[in-house]
Amino acid sequence: MRQIVRWGVVIAALLVLIGLSLSGMLASLDRRLGDWRLSLVPTQPSGTTVVVEIDSKSLAEVGVWPWPRTMHASLLDRLMEAGVEDVAFDIDFSSASDDWADAQFTAALERAGGYAYLAAFGQDDGAGGTSFTRPLPQFAEQADPVLVNVLLDPTNARVHSLPMSATDAFGEVPSLALELARPEFPVPPVVEIDFSIDLSRLARLSYTDVLYGRIDPAFLAGKQVIVGAGAIELRDFFNTPLHGILSGPIVQATAVETLKAGRILSNWGHLPGLLLTSFGALILLLTRRSSIAFTGLALLVSAPLTEALALFAYAKLDLIVHSASMHVGLLLLFGLALADDGYSQLLGRRAALRRLRFLATHDAPTGLYSRQGLLDRPSSTHPQMVIALQPQGTDELRATLGHDVVERLLVQFAHRLEHAGFPSLARIAPSTFALAGDDNGDADHLSKKAVYITRELSGIYHVDEHRLYVEIIAGYAAGPFDLPELINQAETALVQARANRTNVHGFSPADHAAMERHRRLDRDLRGAIAGGQLRLLYQPQIALRTRKLVGAETLMRWDHPELGLISPAEFIPLAEETGLIIDLGRWILEEACLEASRWPDSMVVAVNVSPIQFQHSDLVAVVTEALRRSGLPPERLELEITESSRVTDPRLVSTTMWSLQRLGVRLSVDDFGTGYSSLIYFRDLPFDTVKIDQSFVRDRSSPDAEALLAAIIELARRMRKHTVAEGIEDEATAALLERQGCTYGQGYYFSRPVPVEQLLQMLELETKTPARA
Known part of the structure; x- marks a missing residue:
């Protein structure tokens, strides 16, 4: 039994x-x-097959679509003049266009002397049968038709083979591959395509490059050329083994190379x-x-x-x-x-295996696909789209309310996602979710859908006794890419949305370039100090009444060995994000104090201090050590401080500033009048100097603007504080500020930022020039 x-x-x-x-x-x-x-077994192409693609570059260069057939005529003539062996057009010429253009193309086919071939194909007639499409009769008289149909694997919708011929009422039509390869051995009715051919070595040329003579004719001589649509916009694409999405002409070229290599696969x-x-x-x-x-x-x-x-x-x-x-x-x-x-043991093992399979492809708390589970879904034959969603503030909530509360919040969020109307939902990172589905090509609809989802999902969530407001941001991507690439693109767009402080952002190639540059700068900045790539420049500060040099603001420059000069506006925020600003700030303070110790006793050096340094370092100890090492008197060091939304402990900032004031260091509020600067500064913090932002100095287009500038200067004077005006670029501005009572000024009118050697030369020259009365 x-x-x-x-x-x-x-x-x-x-x-x-x-x-x-x-x-x-x-x-x-x-x-x-x-x-x-x-x-594992790449096959090299013969080198005799060339694909001339109607690519995106060609479409953009011509500027219209569809193209007049005179262009195809000109291309055919140029190819024949270059000495090509055959030209096969994988383009539909079954319908008439402009009579004159058709006549020109007919003439070009006649000049080709029988070495040109035009596409013919069978297609579903909608009634369960097959209709066969041939080129126009006047074209067919001058060029033989060739079959361009391919066969798809019904299990995965990928191209795997193609018929060698087809027959209709007018007779038999050989396939394009058979006609170009001309094998000397028997060929079966259906040939499997060898997709191990290394397509990176297949010659692919842009249509307009060939048409306008940008390709050396010697390269084309003796070659067999296939002309067809390669641009994404024309949607002549197939999913193939190994290579993924390929255009129709490339598939035909692969079939040609299969026969040329004598590979009749069974x-x-x-x-x-x-x-x-x-x-x-x-x-x-x-x-x-x-x-x-x-x-x-x-x-x-x-x-x-x-x-x-x-x-x-x-x-x-x-x-x-x-x-x-x-x-x-x-x-x-x-x-x-x-x-x-053992049956019982088997049941236990099966249960364990089911659990493992589930965990391998799903997120246990939410029941959604995991990242790997989403990637393991069967590939779609249609272009895909992905929307990445991220609830904001989850890290802060974890720190304040705990991990369990945040997980329950995300479970609620996942349940709401199930009503978004997408076939595939996944949790691809601890606080990032993805919606995936087919793309209909309507970018505007996708953008509106992403905006709608963020609005619907943002709002109040009730978790235990907590009432939490959560804002959702989204990044989306779509197109003929595989799913892993689309997920990466959507995540990149999500990062850009967060960086740009927008709720929704669609991926563009520039986003990827920006992310790669961001990562590289983050990596390279860590070695920039030890590598001697950072240097300090100094922008002179001038007493407006005497026009004498009284100090200089320290500015940092990064000379990257490969990328060249990197703007501080780019790498300083990066250093603040990663915490590297603490090491950079310490280095700047020590270098600036050391340089300034060799200046005349009347000169003050100003150094910018990031709000991050207040939060995460003992700034008083750092300043004290820099002064001790350099021997610079404290009153000759001025720290420029900018208020920021990133300051989470204002009391710590205030305590640190009073400690610096007691140390004898001068303090300056930078970019006053912009951002988060407040009149509370004047009352509660021990500033000696107010730096007026250059936007107030340069924009004096109305009496009200000049009155506002004068009011800032007068307010500082009444509070017994000095003022420094930034962005002075001409004598008229300098004179106006002097009349209004501004103490100091800096800008390109006086000097650009210069190396310390040039600053010392300016000081030496100034000692020989009498001060203005």
């Missing part, structure tokens, strides 16, 4: 395996294994895998008791052996073998061995 049950279970398992194989449920695994095998499908699995099942049945260890060992040995044999069959015997059925069959046999060892 037990043997009967065993035979019945094994036969049922084999039937299941056959069903899985025939239904296409193993297609995803076969696709991955097949692509892996193709990547597709044996799942048959070898099913036979090997059946043989293994027979061995299992002939043993009185299944050995789990033996079956497991057989699985470990058979899996790589199967792949090695499949690779050998493809590379040496021109056989395509689908090995997924073998791998899955071995797993089934292993499962039967487990069942034979």
